[in-house]
Amino acid sequence: MLTIIQAAGWPIWPLIACSILALALIVERFISLKASKIAPENLLQEAISVSRQGVPSEQVIAQLAQNSALGEVLASGLKAIGQSSQQEYLQAQMETAGRAAAHKLERYLGALATIASAAPLLGLLGTVIGMIEIFGSQAGGGAVGSGNPAQLAHGISIALYNTAFGLIVAIPALIFWRYFRARVDGYLLQLELASEQFLHHLLQLRR
Numbered sequence: 060m061l062t063i064i065q066a067a068g069w070p071i072w073p074l075i076a077c078s079i080l081a082l083a084l085i086v087e088r089f090i091s092l093k094a095s096k097i098a099p100e101n102l103l104q105e106a107i108s109v110s111r112q113g114v115p116s117e118q119v120i121a122q123l124a125q126n127s128a129l130g131e132v133l134a135s136g137l138k139a140i141g142q143s144s145q146q147e148y149l150q151a152q153m154e155t156a157g158r159a160a161a162h163k164l165e166r167y168l169g170a171l172a173t174i175a176s177a178a179p180l181l182g183l184l185g186t187v188i189g190m191i192e193i194f195g196s197q198a199g200g201g202a203v204g205s206g207n208p209a210q211l212a213h214g215i216s217i218a219l220y221n222t223a224f225g226l227i228v229a230i231p232a233l234i235f236w237r238y239f240r241a242r243v244d245g246y247l248l249q250l251e252l253a254s255e256q257f258l259h260h261l262l263q264l265r266r
Contacts, residue, residue, distance in 0.1 A: 068185070068188070068189075068192075068213070068216075068217040068220075068221075070181070070184055070185030070188050070189075070217065070221050071185060071220060071221055071224055073181050074178060074181050074182065074185070074221065074224050074225055074228055077174050077177065077178050077181065077228050077232075078178075078224075078227075078228045080170070080174060081171060081174045081175075081228060081231070081232045081235075084167045084170060084171050084174075085171070085231075085232075085235045087167065088167060088168070088171075088235075088239050091166075092164070092239065092242055092243070092246070095127070096127055096128070097127055097128045097129065097164065097246045097249075097250075098127060098128065098129040098246060098249050098250060098253065099126065099127050099129070099130075102126065102127065102129055102130060102133070103129070103133070103253045103256065103257060106123060106130075106133045106137075106257065107257065107260050109123075110137060110260070110261075110264065113264065114137055114140055114141050114264070115137065120134050120137045120138060121134070123137070128160040128163065128164065128246070128250065129160075129249075129250055129253055131156055131159070131160055132153055132156045132157050132160055132250055132253070132254050132257075133253070133254070133257050134156075135152050135153050135155070135156035136149055136152065136153045136156075136254070136257055136258060136261050137261075138152070139152035139153070139261075140261050140264065146258075146262060149258060149261055149262070150258060153254050153257075153258060157250055157251065157254055160250060161243075161247055161250075164243045164246055164247065165243055168236060168239055168240060168243065171232055171235065171236045171239070172232075172233075172236045174228065174229075174232045175229050175232035175233035175236050176229075178225045178226075178228035178229035178232065179225045179226060179229045180225075181221075181225055182221045182222045182223070182224060182225015182226060182228075182229075183221075183222070183225065184221070185217055185218065185220070185221020185222065185224075185225070186217075186218045186219075186221055186222045188217055188218075188221075189214045189215065189216070189217030189218025189219070189221065190214065190218055191214070192210065192213060192214030192217055192218075193211055193214035193215060193218070194214075
């Protein structure tokens with residue numbers, strides 16, 4: 060591996076940095092986007108059961124908010140109904156909490172998408188630099204191949220290694236970005252449906 064890095068020249072170092080960053084982001088998103096941390100099963104029904112007889116204590120609401128992203132949205136509704144029973148106010152508070160949850164879910168996805176887009180360009184940059192090495196190795200006015208063979212081979216290795224490494228970094232980054240994007244969209248829909256159902260429950264409490 061070290062031999063390949065040395066043969067690829069300095070243009071491969073930005074790609075190595077991108078690969079390390081992409082791997083870190085992918086691992087972080089896998090950990091952060093677990094269902095247990097976003098929308099645990101039966102949490103909505105538990106929140107409805109706890110609040111069926113009225114608004115629960117602040118301690119219960121705080122525990123709900125710390126449970127998950129869905130818990131934060133539901134807890135915002137319970138906090139809001141303790142301050143006002145107006146539907147517009149309840150809906151606004153839950154929508155605000157939903158936007159905050161959506162922002163957390165989408166964290167780092169933009170960086171992963173940027174890496175997926177930039178890696179091929181960095182590979183292309185290495186290819187161009189390799190071509191410059193190739194033409195720079197040629198004797199003035201001579202035919203291609205009449206220059207320094209070692210420098211010619213070095214230029215070719217820079218071009219090919221950087222092109223390949225750029226694609227190696229970009230393809231997994233793009234795949235995982237699309238995977239996480241679809242996963243986040245699914246969670247957002249789940250949060251929206253749960254918050255609407257909980258809002259109806261809260262409106263019934265005020266009657």
